[in-house]
Amino acid sequence: xxxxxxxxxxxxxxxxxxxxxxxxxxxxxxxxxxxxxxxxxxxxxxxxxxxxxxxxxxxxxxxxxxxxxxxxxxxxxxxxxxxxxxxxxxxxxxxxxxxxxxxxxxxxxxxxxxxxxxxxxxxxxxxxxxxxxxxxxxxxxxxxxxxxxxxxxxxxxxxxxxxxxxxxxxxxxxxxxxxxxxxxxxxxxxxxxxxxxxxxxxxxxxxxxxxxxxxxxxxxxxxxxxxxxxxxxxxxxxxxxx
Numbered sequence: 001x002x003x004x005x006x007x008x009x010x011x012x013x014x015x016x017x018x019x020x021x022x023x024x025x026x027x028x029x030x031x032x033x034x035x036x037x038x039x040x041x042x043x044x045x046x047x048x049x050x051x052x053x054x055x056x057x058x059x060x061x062x063x064x065x066x067x068x069x070x071x072x073x074x075x076x077x078x079x080x081x082x083x084x085x086x087x088x089x090x091x092x093x094x095x096x097x098x099x100x101x102x103x104x105x106x107x108x109x110x111x112x113x114x115x116x117x118x119x120x121x122x123x124x125x126x127x128x129x130x131x132x133x134x135x136x137x138x139x140x141x142x143x144x145x146x147x148x149x150x151x152x153x154x155x156x157x158x159x160x161x162x163x164x165x166x167x168x169x170x171x172x173x174x175x176x177x178x179x180x181x182x183x184x185x186x187x188x189x190x191x192x193x194x195x196x197x198x199x200x201x202x203x204x205x206x207x208x209x210x211x212x213x214x215x216x217x218x219x220x221x222x223x224x225x226x227x228x229x230x231x232x233x234x235x236x237x238x239x240x241x242x
Contacts (some may be wrong), residue, residue, distance in 0.1 A: 007215045008224040011207070012085040012128055012163070015068040015224040020073065020123070020210045021069045021081060024050040028206045033071060035203065037079050039181045040138060040159055041122040045073045055223065066099070067227075070096065076119040078103060082094040085125040095124045096125060100156045123158045126188055130162050137185070163189040175199065 007188055008016050021036075023029040034045050051070040068082040086092065094226045103121045131139065139160045143151040166185045169178075175195055178186060187196060187207050196204055214220055 007211070008221055009191045009211050009215075011084075011191060011211075011230055012083060012126075013224045014083045014085070014213055015220065015227050016211065017083040017126075017188070018055060018067045018069060019214050019220060020207065022050055022053040022055070023052070024071075028210065029185055031206060032203070033069075033081075035181055035184060036081060036124065037071065037073075037122075039162065040124055041157070042080055043073065043077055043122070044075075047070070047074045051078075053222075055220065070103070073118075078107075078119055078123065079124060081124045082126065084125060086128065087137045088127060088129045088131065092127075096123065096158060099123070100158055104155055118155065120154075121156050123156070124161065125159065126161045126163060126185075128163045128189070129162070130164050135165065135168075137162060137169060137182075161185060166190075 001076070009022065011017050021029055021033055024033075030048060033048055033050075037043065037045050037048075049072050051072060052068070055067075065120050066082065068080050071079045071081065073079070078101075084092065100121055100123045103123075107118050109117075139162065141158045141160075141169070143154045143156070163185065166182065169182065170186065175183075176199065177188065178199075180201060183196070183199065183201055184203045184207065187204070190196070192208050192211060193203070197208075213223075
């Protein structure tokens with residue numbers, strides 16, 4: 001008997017997450033990218049270019065590989081959109097900061113003018129955890145002094161989107177009252193469930209189609225399964241070591 005392959009429907013799997021957003025020639029991917037970047041980072045995106053659209057099966061075994069989406073807009077601003085299906089700890093906080101600094105440094109070439117050739121970096125980090133000292137859905141960090149004044153000409157903005165908080169909002173305001181961004185975040189957290197299927201929203205149709213198309217590709221499915229297995233093994237090993 002031929003076993004039916006299990007579908008990947010969890011958008012917290014970063015292979016499916018990247019597949020959903022990576023194609024800047026696809027109107028649906030562009031719609032989702034603009035929805036996320038304009039409403040979370042607060043910057044205009046009349047045009048977008050994805051700088052790293054590739055999904056390479058040969059790299060999926062690399063535990064340090066980051067399946068992020070690096071996007072630039074017409075003003076040269078860089079948005080890095082990342083999914084983290086893990087808990088927040090010191091290692092994660094420090095990795096996010098190091099990676100943001102790297103995205104900034106990579107723009108600088110010898111002899112370049114800092115003013116005209118270095119562009120602001122926005123990190124948009126979807127993470128399946130809460131900051132229990134700061135219970136919000138979207139949390140923005142910038143460089144500032146002790147008086148709370150933002151550093152002039154700040155170049156890095158780091159924004160956490162705490163996925164579990166969307167289920168708190170569901171209880172408070174009801175799924176039917178979610179806007180398009182909140183609906184997308186709900187799907188990132190919970191997948192295409194029965195409750196979300198009742199909604200007649202563009203973002204639901206797009207993300208359902210993305211998941212269906214993804215699962216038609218056996219190579220991408222295998223990447224997602226292997227990525228998930230590798231992450232689970234690593235987390236179990238780290239837990240044993242702690």
